Amino acid sequence: xxxxxxxxxxxxxxxxxxxxxxxxxxxxxxxxxxxxxxxxxxxxxxxxxxxxxx
Amino acid sequence: xxxxxxxxxxxxxxxxxxxxxxxxxxxxxxxxxxxxxxxxxxxxxxxxxxxxxxxxxxxxxxxxxxxxxxxxxxxxxxxxxxxxxxxxxxxxxxxxxxxxxxxxxxxxxxxxxxxxxxxxxxxxxxxxxxxxxxxxxxxxxxxxxxxxxxxxxxxxxxxxxxxxxxxxxxxxxxxxxxxxxxxxxxxxxxxxxxxxxxxxxxxxxxxxxxxxxxxxxxxxxxxxxxxxxxxxxxxxxxxxxxxxxxxxxxxxxxxxxxxxxxxxxxxxxxxxxxxxxxxxxxxxxxx
Numbered sequence: 001x002x003x004x005x006x007x008x009x010x011x012x013x014x015x016x017x018x019x020x021x022x023x024x025x026x027x028x029x030x031x032x033x034x035x036x037x038x039x040x041x042x043x044x045x046x047x048x049x050x051x052x053x054x
Numbered sequence: 055x056x057x058x059x060x061x062x063x064x065x066x067x068x069x070x071x072x073x074x075x076x077x078x079x080x081x082x083x084x085x086x087x088x089x090x091x092x093x094x095x096x097x098x099x100x101x102x103x104x105x106x107x108x109x110x111x112x113x114x115x116x117x118x119x120x121x122x123x124x125x126x127x128x129x130x131x132x133x134x135x136x137x138x139x140x141x142x143x144x145x146x147x148x149x150x151x152x153x154x155x156x157x158x159x160x161x162x163x164x165x166x167x168x169x170x171x172x173x174x175x176x177x178x179x180x181x182x183x184x185x186x187x188x189x190x191x192x193x194x195x196x197x198x199x200x201x202x203x204x205x206x207x208x209x210x211x212x213x214x215x216x217x218x219x220x221x222x223x224x225x226x227x228x229x230x231x232x233x234x235x236x237x238x239x240x241x242x243x244x245x246x247x248x249x250x251x252x253x254x255x256x257x258x259x260x261x262x263x264x265x266x267x268x269x270x271x272x273x274x275x276x277x278x279x280x281x282x283x284x285x286x287x288x289x290x291x292x293x294x295x296x297x298x299x300x301x302x303x304x305x306x307x308x309x310x311x312x313x314x315x316x317x318x319x320x321x322x323x324x325x326x327x328x329x330x331x332x333x334x335x336x337x338x339x340x341x
Contacts, residue, residue: 018076020068020090033067045067051116051144053191054292054308 002040006030013040059336060085061329062106064122066092066114070314074325075110082329091118101129108132108336110328112310116144116189119310132339134332135289135309142286143309146188146224149286156285158278159303161296162227169209172223176205182228185212188219191308193257198228229296229303234258236269236295236302238279239313241327242288242334245276247320266315278302290328 001010009027021034031045065072079086091113096102113119120140127137142148153160164175185197199205212220235258238248251264258264279293282304292311296303313324
């Protein structure tokens with residue numbers, strides 16, 4: 001099972017996950033990006049910047 | 055030649071919205087290419103060869119969306135939305151001017167370019183007012199200013215701490231909402247659905263914790279939303295509408311709309327309607 005890069009908790013990632021998808025760590029709440037699918041790898045998602053949005 | 059269009063989805067992160075859109079494309083068997091804007095390199099001298107018939111822009115970063123679309127549109131690659139729409143909607147002042155010029159009701163707005171003139175603008179409108187950065191979303195750095203002392207503090211902070219865009223002071227009359235505002239979702243010529251966004255806080259964005267409920271699309275609401283959409287260039291946009299004594303005012307127009315909280319709430323398959331539109335744009339471009 002992939003680990004949260006922030007707090008090392010186990011993170012469950014759905015089987016339908018796609019590269020680039022954002023998931024949350026159940027323990028620390030960090031936003032994580034799925035960077036690889038096979039095997040699943042996670043990285044901290046970038047922090048919101050000034051021009052992010054809709 | 056493949057008669058079915060290939061759809062490129064330009065994105066930064068696959069959020070709930072992007073996943074739903076990709077699932078909708080997959081369910082229809084549409085050939086789809088995910089284009090990660092973080093690794094994208096676009097040429098300026100010739101038409102970018104992305105191998106797609108239409109690009110659905112879903113970048114999270116306005117600057118990325120804007121400049122990618124400028125090149126794609128510049129080389130006549132069909133895009134949803136267009137560069138024009140991104141440019142106008144990504145800037146609150148440009149949006150306001152389009153609304154005004156198309157006679158779409160909107161809150162009174164003043165613009166000033168120095169701290170002193172900003173304070174004059176604030177007092178001209180009368181307290182409370184709302185000060186907003188020209189570029190930004192999710193209600194970030196939007197300030198309700200209740201008195202002169204607050205106005206002076208905010209203007210000084212913007213002047214000293216902000217980049218040059220924060221020295222263009224956008225001041226709007228405060229519209230006392232009935233604890234909610236309306237978001238209308240426009241696809242092409244139709245308001246496909248709408249939600250009320252309730253919040254105890256005066257900022258009602260669902261990104262800031264606002265609660266969504268279905269809002270019936272009345273002819274009046276449809277009319278103002280579609281007119282606002284057309285004013286900014288048309289396409290797929292979300293219109294933020296304020297209510298004041300039975301009057302509707304368009305507050306903002308969003309060109310990379312978020313809709314995760316609005317599908318179950320409204321019962322409308324928003325991603326399906328969006329993909330219908332995208333495929334239609336591709337087909338019209340081919341003919």
